[in-house]
Amino acid sequence: MDKIWDKKWIKILIWLSGYINFIAYAIVGGYVIAKSQDEELRKETKKAFIVTLVFTALLGLILIFNTACTFSSSYEFIAFTLVFTLITLIGQFITYLTFILLVAFPPKKKEKVTEAKVVEDKQEEPEKKDEE
Numbered sequence: 001m002d003k004i005w006d007k008k009w010i011k012i013l014i015w016l017s018g019y020i021n022f023i024a025y026a027i028v029g030g031y032v033i034a035k036s037q038d039e040e041l042r043k044e045t046k047k048a049f050i051v052t053l054v055f056t057a058l059l060g061l062i063l064i065f066n067t068a069c070t071f072s073s074s075y076e077f078i079a080f081t082l083v084f085t086l087i088t089l090i091g092q093f094i095t096y097l098t099f100i101l102l103v104a105f106p107p108k109k110k111e112k113v114t115e116a117k118v119v120e121d122k123q124e125e126p127e128k129k130d131e132e
Helices: 007-020 022-035 039-071 075-104
Strands: none
Touching: 007 022, 007 039, 007 075, 022 039, 039 075
């Protein structure tokens, strides 16, 4: 029987754990970095780490904004916080979904087709000057 946890499924698990929670990513990504000898898996783990770190920072900003909203009675500030939260969560979902789909269905690599160009030596006839 084929191996269940091949590279594709491990990469999907890495991205899925990054979407679920930073702690889950730390466990899965740390295990891959520590135990795996495959450079491709390590590269994918580092890429997922950067994306997870960016969204963790954005969610930290959202937490700060929500805390500031409790001290504010401004409707505009509360509306801004809600819109910023919605945009961040939608962006996070789309980003992780895109990376998971790219891992699950990798784009086919185009083979470079080189055309052999035959250069023929053609000697041009010298132009005749009209002597008048």
